[in-house]
Amino acid sequence: MSEKVWIAGGGVISGIGLDVPACIKSFRDMQPGMAAMQYLPSVHRNTFPVAEVKADNATLADMARMPENISRTALLSMIAAREAWQSSGLDDISHYRVGFVSGNTVGGMDKTEDFFGDFLANPRGGRLHQVAHHECGSITELVADMLGIRHHVSTISTACSSGANALMYGARLIRNNIVDVVIAGGTDSLTRFTLNGFNTLMILDQQPCRPFDDTRTGLNLGEGAGYVVLVSDSLAAQLQPWCRLSGFANANDAYHQTASSPDGTGNYLAMKGALDMSGVQPQQVGYINLHGTGTQNNDVSEGIAINKLFAPHFPAMSSTKSFTGHTLGASGGIEAVFSALAIKEGIIYPNARFEHQMKELPFSPATAFSTGHDLQHVMSNSFGFGGNCSSLVFSKA
Amino acid sequence: MNIYINGTGCISPQNTAQGGPLLAAPREYEQVRLATVDPDYKQWIDVKQIRRMSRVVKMGVAAANLSLETAGITLPDAIITGTAYGCLDDTGVFLTKMVNQQEEMLTPTAFIQSTHNTVAGQIALLLGCNGYNNTFVHRGFSFENALLDAIMILKEGTAKHILAGGMDEITNYSHQVLSRFGIYKKAPVKTMELLNSPDTGTIAGEGAAFFALGVTSAPGTAATLTGVSTLYKPLWEGEVIGHIMKFLEDHHCTPADIDLLVTGRNGDIDQDEMYEEVAAALFPDHAEASFKHLCGEYPTAAAFGLWMANAIIAEQAVPEAAVFYGHAPKKINRILLYNHHQGTHHSFVLLTAC
Amino acid sequence: MADLKAQIIEQLNLHEVAPESIGDDQPLFSKEGLGLDSIDALELIVLLQQHYNIRIANPEEGPKIFQSVRTMAEYITANQTIKA
Numbered sequence: 001m002s003e004k005v006w007i008a009g010g011g012v013i014s015g016i017g018l019d020v021p022a023c024i025k026s027f028r029d030m031q032p033g034m035a036a037m038q039y040l041p042s043v044h045r046n047t048f049p050v051a052e053v054k055a056d057n058a059t060l061a062d063m064a065r066m067p068e069n070i071s072r073t074a075l076l077s078m079i080a081a082r083e084a085w086q087s088s089g090l091d092d093i094s095h096y097r098v099g100f101v102s103g104n105t106v107g108g109m110d111k112t113e114d115f116f117g118d119f120l121a122n123p124r125g126g127r128l129h130q131v132a133h134h135e136c137g138s139i140t141e142l143v144a145d146m147l148g149i150r151h152h153v154s155t156i157s158t159a160c161s162s163g164a165n166a167l168m169y170g171a172r173l174i175r176n177n178i179v180d181v182v183i184a185g186g187t188d189s190l191t192r193f194t195l196n197g198f199n200t201l202m203i204l205d206q207q208p209c210r211p212f213d214d215t216r217t218g219l220n221l222g223e224g225a226g227y228v229v230l231v232s233d234s235l236a237a238q239l240q241p242w243c244r245l246s247g248f249a250n251a252n253d254a255y256h257q258t259a260s261s262p263d264g265t266g267n268y269l270a271m272k273g274a275l276d277m278s279g280v281q282p283q284q285v286g287y288i289n290l291h292g293t294g295t296q297n298n299d300v301s302e303g304i305a306i307n308k309l310f311a312p313h314f315p316a317m318s319s320t321k322s323f324t325g326h327t328l329g330a331s332g333g334i335e336a337v338f339s340a341l342a343i344k345e346g347i348i349y350p351n352a353r354f355e356h357q358m359k360e361l362p363f364s365p366a367t368a369f370s371t372g373h374d375l376q377h378v379m380s381n382s383f384g385f386g387g388n389c390s391s392l393v394f395s396k397a
Numbered sequence: 398m399n400i401y402i403n404g405t406g407c408i409s410p411q412n413t414a415q416g417g418p419l420l421a422a423p424r425e426y427e428q429v430r431l432a433t434v435d436p437d438y439k440q441w442i443d444v445k446q447i448r449r450m451s452r453v454v455k456m457g458v459a460a461a462n463l464s465l466e467t468a469g470i471t472l473p474d475a476i477i478t479g480t481a482y483g484c485l486d487d488t489g490v491f492l493t494k495m496v497n498q499q500e501e502m503l504t505p506t507a508f509i510q511s512t513h514n515t516v517a518g519q520i521a522l523l524l525g526c527n528g529y530n531n532t533f534v535h536r537g538f539s540f541e542n543a544l545l546d547a548i549m550i551l552k553e554g555t556a557k558h559i560l561a562g563g564m565d566e567i568t569n570y571s572h573q574v575l576s577r578f579g580i581y582k583k584a585p586v587k588t589m590e591l592l593n594s595p596d597t598g599t600i601a602g603e604g605a606a607f608f609a610l611g612v613t614s615a616p617g618t619a620a621t622l623t624g625v626s627t628l629y630k631p632l633w634e635g636e637v638i639g640h641i642m643k644f645l646e647d648h649h650c651t652p653a654d655i656d657l658l659v660t661g662r663n664g665d666i667d668q669d670e671m672y673e674e675v676a677a678a679l680f681p682d683h684a685e686a687s688f689k690h691l692c693g694e695y696p697t698a699a700a701f702g703l704w705m706a707n708a709i710i711a712e713q714a715v716p717e718a719a720v721f722y723g724h725a726p727k728k729i730n731r732i733l734l735y736n737h738h739q740g741t742h743h744s745f746v747l748l749t750a751c
Numbered sequence: 752m753a754d755l756k757a758q759i760i761e762q763l764n765l766h767e768v769a770p771e772s773i774g775d776d777q778p779l780f781s782k783e784g785l786g787l788d789s790i791d792a793l794e795l796i797v798l799l800q801q802h803y804n805i806r807i808a809n810p811e812e813g814p815k816i817f818q819s820v821r822t823m824a825e826y827i828t829a830n831q832t833i834k835a
Contacts, residue, residue, distance in 0.1 A: 043500045105512065107534075117496050123573050131574055135481060136513065137536035150629050154542045155535040157483065157513035165531055169542075172549040193492065196500050197508035202793060202810040252476070252521040252530040257509055259789060269527055385509065386518025388530055445786055448764040502801050504762070505793045 005171040005245045006236035007228045007394065008090065008181075010337035011083025013076050014224030014324045015051025018063070019083050020337065023324075024347070028369045032323040032352045034208045034220050040190045048204045050190055051222030051325030066146060071108035071133050072223075074142040076330070077187035080225035081143055084183055084337075088229040089239045096235075099152035099179040100144040101170045102227070103162025103186030105329040107136035110191045139187065151179050159384030160291070161250070162186050163226065163332025164392055168248045170230045180235055185227030185333025194328065195221060201258065209294035211319035212303065212365045214356035219293040222325020226334030243343040246377070247280065247393035249273025258385050259297050264305030266389035267291075271309050271379065274391040278377070283313040285393075286375035287348055289339045290365070291383045292319025293326050302381065303361040314363040316373075318351035332382035332390065339380040340394050346373040399621045400551050401751065403558075404470065404609035406463025407704040408433050408456040409692045410602060414463065419708040423691065423718035426588045429581045430572055430601045431693040442523070449506055450519070451486040453566035453605070457516035458523065460605040461560055465524075467617065468609035474556035475529035476517050477547050479539030479563040481696030482571065483513035489570045516564060516605075529556065537738025539563060540697040544625045544746070547610050562607030563700030572601060580694075580739070582664070591664035591690040592721060599663035602693015606700035608707075619711035620748045623731075624648045628743040634674040637743055641679060641735070644745050652679045656729045659706045661698065661736030662721065663689040668740055675735065676722075684723035686715050699736040703746055706732045710750045752824050759820070762798045763791050775821045780814065792817055799823075805830045 013019065015033025016026035026033065033051035037044075040052065053060070053076060061068035064078035081100070085093065111130040118126035133139060137155040144153045152173055156165045163186025170184035188194075198204050198221060205218035230245060251273060253266025260267065275282060291302055306314070320338055321327075327334055338349060351365035358364075380392045407413040410431035411424055424434070438447060438455045441462040447455065457478065465471065487510040494503055509515075514532040521530050529550065533542035540563030547561040575581070582598040591600060610622060626644045631637050645651055658680050660672045676685060686709065692701040709715055710732060715725045734746040756770040759779075768785070778784030780792075792813040799805040805827065807813070816826045 113492060113495070116492050119570075119574070120493060120496055124577070128574075128577055132578075135536055136483075136534040137481060137539070140535065144629075152627070153535065153629050154533060154538060156531065157534040158517075158530070158532050159512050159514055169531070169546055172546070172553070176549050176552070192495060192500060196495050196503050197491065197505075197511075200503045200505035200508055200793060200797075202796070250529045250531060252518070252527050254521045254525050254527050256788070257515075257518060257522065257790070258505075265527065384514070385512055386514040386530070387521055388514060388518065444767050448766070449790075502797055504797045505790055506764075509790060 004233045006241035007340040008231045008239050008241045009088030009229040011080040012226040012337045013080045015222045016323050042192050072110050072189035074139045076225040077143045081227045084227040084229050096181045097151045097179040098149045099182040100149045101154045101166040101184045102140040103156045103166040103329045108133040109193045158388040161382040161384040161388040161390040162329035164382035164390035174232050180232045182230040183227050186330040187225035188329040190223040203295045210353045211292035211294040214358045216294045220325040222327040224327045224330050226337045242340045243394045246395035247274040247278025250390045253387035260301035264301035267305035270389040270391035274393045278393040280377045282310045285315045285377045287378045288317035289335045289380040290319040291381040316348045316366045318349050318365045322352035335380045339378045342378050343375050401614040401618045403611045403615040403618050404464040404468025406460040407606040408460050409604035420716040420718045427585045456605040457564045460607040461520045464607040464609045473558045473560040475559040477531045477543040477561045478517040479533040479543035481536045481539045482565050484511050485568045485571045487511040537696045537742025540700045541744040558611045563697035564605030565695045565697045567603045588690045594664040597665050599665045599694040602695050606704040621751050623747040623749045626745045638678045655733045657725045657732045658683050658685045659734045662687045663694045684725040685721045686719040687721040776819045803827050
């Protein structure tokens, strides 16, 4: 039951790169991924910048070796999951008891919203194959089937913390000896449904977002997928794992359906719980990958909770959403890969466009890309609608 | 370590919300779409909060409250839900407006309520529960994954009481679309005759069932949740049979130790074939009860099945309306619940009387 | 103001509330008043746009405008260009 769970590899596709090395290059070159919409057809095309994956569905289908007409959510998932597996040093997937646990919030909505216009005009209208993979779980199965994973497949949807919760469930599956390896993380493609939904909340920035900046006015949506490969202690002994998933916790803010409590109750409980499980003291944490969406509400709640837990020793921290945008169900997975890699490579990621110190906080985010840090412990935060707050801790050993 | 089912709550097309003996007055329908019998939800949710809630949220919150009430718990340590479709009604409302109004002048309420974690989030909000909160959305495994997560966390020792449940709703849009996939009967059938139906297709159902699980028992506790297992896309029936043997063995029993088999037969002659094969191979003389003629087919229907199985252990009797085959022994000690959803998602839950 | 009250009830799904029971100066957001929240404020912004063609770009203006039915009505009178 107390078996350790290791990160053997990771894969990411996002608005700043089609694989992990490309994403790291974008951080190094200070090249965020926000731009006017190129692939998502929306009347808001010229109003809200988004961080799209820079490839059309035909190109993605080619990379994924899947049909072009399936949901972009599945294509993104497949590409990142395969990269994750290939980076792990594990051989043929059929040699292991493998689970696939993927978070997402939109499922096949990108196809459903195309279907819906024809369907509303006529209940027999619209092509059925467009809604065949509407369900979140269906996206996971398309990828699991392609990879040949059958031992355990599961999908989690807790809004913006989905990907992080997938890692927790995956780690527990390994600890309970249900499987030996889990590809865990999340995926989400941009859809008009989510874009318009966030627009009704009036939290989309019309400029590139400015997380943890005093002048921030909202978030930019992004898309992508990110997965880590979790392995058991015994498998890790045969590999060169990146680091260990040493702690995790999930708490509920129980304050409001969409807003965070002013004192960041849920955020604090998640971070504290993750540290407690890992046995790590706050001052031992070298870097925090912030949830850092860039909304007024999130950043102040998250910041206050960090202040309460970490003062007076603040680790380096940054919101990589200032590059990738907020990728919703994928963000916990993508940021888990960045965090695990931070330990492996000693990276501190930059927080783009930070200029003005938040008056509520005594700390500010890192603004430059740097390597060579001896990071023993890294924390990754993912907070979402419904009060869902999750925090992960990665450790070198 | 034992995990006890200390309380249950169920909203379904049967009169399950009001308590009393199991299926004392079963409702029979002659239609292909069953709707829940809705209690007065205002007894659990105040007017200010209820105005935004769609049916699936109300039935989830109600079933959760019922299960906590019977367990005598006010605040669980964790809330875990499973829903395949999520909040379909609000999703449909927002999509329709988005299409009809060309992405202009949309309002936030339906969008906020459309996320799959709305029910778990609302329960946490209403209870003021800061604990672990998770939502599984994996088709015919959504509820089973929620149970498994709960079991793993209880065994870990980080929680003592967990609220776990499954729910799904039908909307006009979802029913129209699912009907086009050809999964329902073409003509209405009498629900009490559904399981002997000679053709393909089933009937649509909906509902919510919640369970207050704990590491210690409560005064009215009848059963322990001994084990849960899932099997994805078995290649043939032999794999299902082998999986059940292994599952029983993992929990130190054999088919002979099972007193009652509860199956997810849904009246589709092709899909029910698997239950026939399994019963013939492992449980040829066992009594069998079924539940989808009572609640309809939906991806989290196994939650209704588990609710019914727990009540059967509590009452030590199988109600007439649920009997599919044979007579259960006097003492019903162990029940195996076997369900599959569309032949792809097979799940197994083992209950033991305590 | 009677029209506005009916529109508020419709927009916020407050069907349990009779329009005449909302006082012109009753606070909309405090606990003693209607007890509305930030999601309702966003709904009211859309109401102004739909019925009165008034756009509010910054949600932080909401609390000032939506103090009561009277402050809403005054804001509408002062800012209305075309009645939709």
